[in-house]
Amino acid sequence: MATFNRTTLEEVLKKRFFYTPSFQIYGAVAGFYDYGPPGCALQANIIDLWRRHFILEEDMLEMDGSIMTPAEVLKTSGHVDKFTDWMVKDSLKTSDIYRADHLIKQELETRLEGDKQARAKLDGNVQSEKSKKKNDKSQMVKLEDSVKAEYEDIITRISNYNGVEIGEVIRKYNIKSPETGNDLTEPEEFNLMFESSIGPTGHQKGYLRPETAQGQFLNFKRFLEFNNDKMPFASASIGRSFRNEISPRSGLIRVREFTMAEIEHYVDPNNKTHSRFNEVKDIKLRLVPRSVQSEGKMDPIEMAIGEAVEKKIVDNETLGYFLARTYLFLTKLGIKPDRLRFRQHMPNEMAHYACDCWDADIHNSYGWIECVGCADRSAYDLTVHSNRTKEKLVVRENLAEPMIYDKTVLEINKKVFGPKLRQNSKTVEDYLTSLNEEQLEALKKALEDGNGTTKVPGTDGNQYEITSEYLTIKRQTFTEHVREYTPNVIEPSFGIGRILYSLIEHVYWTRKDDEQRSVLSFPPRVAPFKCLLVPLSNNPAFTDLVDELAKRIRKLSIAIKVDDSSNSIGRRYARNDELGTPFAITIDFQSVNDRTITLRERDSTKQIRENIDTILQVLKDLLEESTTWEKVMETYPTFTQQELD
C-alpha cells in the first residue's frame, strides 16, 4: 500500500462531493463546511449507529433542544466567563489574528524539526533541500539540548497556559507573526461563543450553544419525572453546536459549526457502579493515564477496563463502562483499534468542576485528535443552575430504613429578636441563619463565655450585640424517610465531524496495481450508498431491467446509486470505489436473456453471478450482516468474465 497522502485523499473527497467549504462561490469562510450527498449519508449512518448503540440499546431519553440560548443560562454555566481562547495579533497588520497556543506550538515544532535536520546532518544523514515537504518552513539550526527540552515541555503544556504565561513564552523565545515577521501583541482573551440578540428590543442577549449539555441539564426535572423518578438514567441529544474559533484550519478537525452527540448520565454520587459493567469488563483498551503523561510519555498501556477501574486508574464503573462502550462504537464504525487511545486529562487541564476525564483520541494525519470526551462533571451544572434559578434539581429517594441523626440547630426567639434589634434584625438574622453546625456551636460557646452576651456581625458587616434571650442553639434529633441529593453527571460527548473525517482516513487506500485508484473501504453499515446498480453500457436494451431492479432494491430500503452514464464499466466501478460503495450489481446482455446478474464486492473486486432473486437475497444478508463476503465466495462460484457485448 502506498504511503498516505492527504492531498490525494482530499482531491477524491472533493471530486466525489463528500464535503466542501461552505459558500465557496463567495470565497468561503474558514471553519464552515457543507456535506454533499455521500458525506451527508455517511454522517446520517454514523448518527444512526450512535442512536442504536447508545440511545436504543441503553434506553436513554433523547431530546432535541434550542440552539439559541439566553445569555443568563451560559453565564451561570460558566461559559460567558471561561469559554475562551487566547489570541495574539500582528502588531502592525492587526487583521492577522492567531490563536496563541496553536501559533506557539507550530513555531516551536518547526524549530524542533530544524534541529532534527541539523542533528541528522551532523550525523552524516544529509537530507537535500529538495526532499523536504513543500510546506516545511524549518531551517536547519541545531538547538542546545536544554532549549530542546524546554520546547518539548512547552508544547505539551501550552494549552493550559494563561495569558501572562503565553506572553512570557512569546517574548522569551522571540516568536513573531508568521506571515510578516512583525512583533505580536499581548495575548487577549476571546470568547468562543457566537453572540446574537433575541427579539426586537435588542436588549436580550443570546449565544449559539457551544454544547448540547446545558439544554439537557435545564430539563433534568422533566427527564426524571418521565423516567418514573428512577435512577440512574441518561438523557442524550444529537445536534448542531457552534464555536467561533479564532483562526480555524485543519479541515473538518477544527470547525466553527459542528454536529455533536452528547449523553448526560445521572448517577447517585455515592454509587457510581453500573449494572451492565460486567458485560464490558474484559474489553481491553489502550489507556494513557496521568501517571504515564506526567513522565512526559504518551505510550498507551493495554488493559482490560475491569482492571483499570479496580486499580482506580479509571475513577468509577460508570465512567469505565462508557469508555468501553465508546470503544465498541468507534471500532464498529470502522475506526482502527491501533489508532485509538484513551487519554486521561491532567488535573490542570480539566474543567474545574470535573473529577475525572478521559478523551478518546483517534490518530489521523493531523496527529492524535480528541474525538470523544468522557468527563465526570460531578454535580456542578445541576448545582449552579439550581442555585441561580431556585429550582430544585434533585433526586428524592425513599429510604427503606429511615435515616436518624442529630444536628445542631438554631431557633430564633421572634418575640425578643425583632423588638430588640429593630431595623437591624434582618441583617443579623440573615447572618445567623447562614451559620453551619460548627459555627453554631462556636456561637453557643461564645454566649456561654460572655455570660449570655456576645457580638455578631450582620450581613452588612457591622457588629451587633445579642443575648441568649434572642435565640436557642441546641442539638436535635431528625428522622428522615427521604434522602435528597443532586446527582452527578457522567458525560460522553462525541464530535461527529472529527470521527467522520478520521474514519475516512482509516478506510482509505489505493489499489496495488494503480495508485490513482482510490478506495474507501467503509463497513457496509456506514457506507453512504450500499449498492451500485450499473448496466454494462448505456444501451437502451438494459433500461427496463435497471428500472425494475432499482425499484425492487429501493423497496428493500437499501440505498442504491444507479450509474447509467456512458463511461466505461471500469471507470464506473472506480468511481464507486471512491464513494466507498461496498457492492455493485451489474446488468449485461446475458441478464436480459436469462435474468442472471452479477454481484461485485468492492475490496476484492471479486464477483458472483446468480439469478436476480438469489443475488438480492445475498445482498440483503450481507447488509444485515447475517453473512459475510467470505461465506458468499464459499457458497457461490466466482464469476470472472463479464461479457462485454
Next chain:
Amino acid sequence: MATFNRTTLEEVLKKRFFYTPSFQIYGAVAGFYDYGPPGCALQANIIDLWRRHFILEEDMLEMDGSIMTPAEVLKTSGHVDKFTDWMVKDSLKTSDIYRADHLIKQELETRLEGDKQARAKLDGNVQSEKSKKKNDKSQMVKLEDSVKAEYEDIITRISNYNGVEIGEVIRKYNIKSPETGNDLTEPEEFNLMFESSIGPTGHQKGYLRPETAQGQFLNFKRFLEFNNDKMPFASASIGRSFRNEISPRSGLIRVREFTMAEIEHYVDPNNKTHSRFNEVKDIKLRLVPRSVQSEGKMDPIEMAIGEAVEKKIVDNETLGYFLARTYLFLTKLGIKPDRLRFRQHMPNEMAHYACDCWDADIHNSYGWIECVGCADRSAYDLTVHSNRTKEKLVVRENLAEPMIYDKTVLEINKKVFGPKLRQNSKTVEDYLTSLNEEQLEALKKALEDGNGTTKVPGTDGNQYEITSEYLTIKRQTFTEHVREYTPNVIEPSFGIGRILYSLIEHVYWTRKDDEQRSVLSFPPRVAPFKCLLVPLSNNPAFTDLVDELAKRIRKLSIAIKVDDSSNSIGRRYARNDELGTPFAITIDFQSVNDRTITLRERDSTKQIRENIDTILQVLKDLLEESTTWEKVMETYPTFTQQELD
C-alpha cells in the same frame, strides 16, 4: 367524541414531555421549544418518512449545510433587504412591541366577534356574559354593515400591506396598544434574521440562515456534476433555520428556531413536465385557486391534479407533481384529508421572483396554517448569485441539431481605439460592450448619419467622440452545438414543527366513557414508541421474562417502552395511550407458566393472547404494515380476561 379543548391537549403534551418551552427554569423565552423523548422520536419518525418518501424514492441529492451564513450571501438573495415584518410599539411603554399585521387582525377579529354577539342579542339569542370564553375580550358593539365589510377585507389582505398602509389602518380604525390602551408608534420594518459576527475581528457579519435553500443554490454546480450533468434533478436538505419573530405566540406554530425540510428541484425553463406525473395525475386535491380567493371566498374545489394542470390552474406538471406528492406524504403521516387544502398565493403575496406558489394549509385550532410552501422560484436565486460571484450557475446541454442564428456584434479596432482615446479608452469600451443588439444597430446608424463620426457616453457619464475607424458593427452567423441555460427551481418547503403539531391535533381524542382518558392515535409508522411492554405488576416473578422480551424486541429494531412501575395496569395503559403507543404486550402469571403473552391495540383496546413467537411475528407484521389489526382480529381469538393475580 367530546369537542376539542386545546388546554386539555396541551396539558397531556406537557405531562408526557412531548415538548416544553426551552429554558423554562429561567422563565423561558418566547418562540423556543425543546422536544422531550416522545416529541423527539415523533419528529425523527416524520423526518425519516419524509426522507424515504422524497429523497430515497426520487433519488434526490441530500446535503447538510452551514447555518451561519455570511451577510453577503443573504444580501444577494434579498433577505437582508426584504426579509422583514412591520412592528409597532406602545408609544409610552416602548418595551411592548407587536407585530403590526397580527395586532390589527386580532383587534378587528375581536370587534367582529363583538358585532356578532350584538347582532345575536338583537335577534333574541342572548348569550350570557358567563358563557363567554375566558380570553374573549370582545364587547357587544354592533358595527355598521359597511364597517364590518371593511374589517373583513382588511383581515384578508393585511399581511400584504406596507408600512404606510398599516399606519393608515391603525389611525383610521383607532387601534391602540392592547395591554395599556396607549397610542401605537408608526410601523417600523424589522429584519427577521438573527445577526452575529464571525471570527475574532468583529468585522465579518453573519446571519443564521432563514431557510436551507440558499446553501443548496450555492452548491448547484457540484450537485449537477455529482448527477453526471443530467437534468432535471433535485437537491434536498433537512435542518434547523431561524427567524427572529417580533412577538411569537401560538406554541409550535410560530417559533424562532425550527426544523425544515426543503427540496430544490431544478428544471429546464422550457420544459416543466415531470416524468412521473402520470403516476399521480388522478389524485384529487382540495384546491383554493386565485380565482376563488379573488371573490373573497376560501371554499376549496376538489379536482384531480391532472385536470388542474391541464386547465392551467396549477402552472406546470412539476409543480403539480409535488403538490400531489405532498398530499400523499401528509396523509400517510396521519393528517386528515378533509383538514388539508392547497391554497394558491395571490400575485401580490408571492415573492417578486416567484411565478406560481401554492401552500399546503393544514387546519388546526389556530386556524388554517401554512405547513408546506410549494413555489416556482424561477431562475431568480441562481441568477442573482451568479451575477454577484461571476460563477456560472448554468446547465450546458449538447444539442442534437446545432442552433444557427445571426447576431449583430461589435468588434473594437484595438490599434486605433486605445491610442486615440488614451486614458478614456476603458470607460468608452465598457460602455460599448454593454450595448445590446438594438443599441448597436442604433450606434451603427448614428455613425453613418454622422459621416463616420458620433458621440457616445463613457461609463463615467462624459461624452466622447468616436469614429468608424475605432470599431466595426456587423451581422455575423453563429453555430452553437451547446445550449446554455439557467434552470428554474421548484421548491417544496416543509415546516416540520407545524406539521408535527397539526398531526397531534388530528390524532387526538378522548375515550367515550371517560373524557379524562386522552388518546393520540398516531399511525404506527410515526408513533414515538411502537410497543409498550408491561408486567401485570411489579412482582419480581416477571423480571426475567420482561428482560428477555425487551432484548428480543429491541433486536427487531422496534422502539419499545418498558413500564414496570407500581401503577395499576389500567393507569399504565392510559399513560401510553397519551404517548400514542399503538401496541402493548402484557406479561402476567400465566405468561411465566406457559409463555403466552397478550397484545393490545391502542384504539380498540382489544387484545389477543398467543405464544411469544406468534405475538412477536404479529407485532412485526403490523409495524411493517404487511397486516392490519382488523386482519389480526379475524385470525386470532379475542382475549378478554386478564388474570389479575
